[in-house]
Amino acid sequence: MEIDLSAIASSEKFRTWLGVSSNQDINFKLLGHGEYNLNYRFTHPISGDELVLRIPMGSQMHLDNQVRYEYQALLQLMPSGRTPKPLYIDDTKADFEYGFLVMDFLSGRSLVYETDLPFAAACLADIHNLEAPAGSHLISPKNPLSAILDECHAMFKHFNDSELASPEIKDMISSLLVFGQNIIDRSVCIDERCIINTELNSGNFLVNDDGATYLIDWEKPLLGSPGQDLGHFLAPTTTLWKTDTLLSADDIRHFLEIYCRSSKRFDDVLMLHDTTMPYLRMNCLRGVTWCAMAWVEYQQPDRLLRDDFTFEKIKFYITPEFLEKLRKDYLCV
Numbered sequence: 001m002e003i004d005l006s007a008i009a010s011s012e013k014f015r016t017w018l019g020v021s022s023n024q025d026i027n028f029k030l031l032g033h034g035e036y037n038l039n040y041r042f043t044h045p046i047s048g049d050e051l052v053l054r055i056p057m058g059s060q061m062h063l064d065n066q067v068r069y070e071y072q073a074l075l076q077l078m079p080s081g082r083t084p085k086p087l088y089i090d091d092t093k094a095d096f097e098y099g100f101l102v103m104d105f106l107s108g109r110s111l112v113y114e115t116d117l118p119f120a121a122a123c124l125a126d127i128h129n130l131e132a133p134a135g136s137h138l139i140s141p142k143n144p145l146s147a148i149l150d151e152c153h154a155m156f157k158h159f160n161d162s163e164l165a166s167p168e169i170k171d172m173i174s175s176l177l178v179f180g181q182n183i184i185d186r187s188v189c190i191d192e193r194c195i196i197n198t199e200l201n202s203g204n205f206l207v208n209d210d211g212a213t214y215l216i217d218w219e220k221p222l223l224g225s226p227g228q229d230l231g232h233f234l235a236p237t238t239t240l241w242k243t244d245t246l247l248s249a250d251d252i253r254h255f256l257e258i259y260c261r262s263s264k265r266f267d268d269v270l271m272l273h274d275t276t277m278p279y280l281r282m283n284c285l286r287g288v289t290w291c292a293m294a295w296v297e298y299q300q301p302d303r304l305l306r307d308d309f310t311f312e313k314i315k316f317y318i319t320p321e322f323l324e325k326l327r328k329d330y331l332c333v
Helices: 012-018 066-080 113-128 144-160 167-177 179-185 226-234 236-242 249-262 269-298 308-317 320-331
Strands: 029-033 037-043 050-056 086-090 100-104 194-196 205-207 213-215 222-224
Touching: 012 086, 050 066, 066 086, 066 100, 066 113, 066 194, 113 194, 113 205, 113 213, 113 226, 113 249, 144 167, 144 179, 144 269, 167 179, 167 269, 167 320, 179 269, 179 320, 194 226, 222 226, 226 236, 226 249, 226 269, 236 269, 236 308, 236 320, 249 269, 269 308, 269 320
Parallel strands: none
Antiparallel strands: 029 037, 037 050, 050 100, 086 100, 194 222, 205 213
């Protein structure tokens, strides 16, 4: 989906920030989109710098000002050197119906699990090593695991309430959610807080030939446990989202070992493993309940952002076969 950006291109405020005259063209080219955001690439007419225009079309976190939340998070993440640099924000909606921000363009390809796990581990460690500034605006759940489970129940409600959804799948997901409290009860509680991304699929990493690796798409950052990010990154519902990769126990152990080498917070791999695994299991529940909610949203004819590949994956994640695999291999442990 593309939208008319002429109001942004002609905005006097935007052009003043760019330092360009009214007769200099600004050409936006669709770079990609998520389920709730659009991203366009454009070249500064004078400097030639490559920039990204990001437009949040909604808020999964139910925020009144999604774009401001993302912009401030990116400011706090700049010292890591691993994230896009935020350059401009307009959340007034005076010239355009959505808020938007501009950030620098970062090059790279999507992460490949079979070869790039060391790069991802070092990237995440550098981000997690940052100390969030005092008074950070970021949401910080009191009990992160419980917050994820609450989110799962809220997302599943959309599916459970839908007359279009399969009763069999409703029952299967309901039975999986019972495991949530067990995960919380058996978890190792280490209240180590830092800025976390919470959306770590392979397409959100940019990897370069020299190993330089960046993490983009900061739609849902929190102040939370590093284990939450690591668990999400390693979960089967994440690795299978854009690829056909399932990580083995040895892959997970190797990744955590490399992470520890760069981490200022963890030097004990066993402790990090025990902290991460409850989040990995909980993110299996989060993945399928998000897909259940998204499946309902995709039934709406007026949905703005649609992607055929994503919809096929959504449908796969709520099949009886996949749900049973999660129950047997990841939740019944």
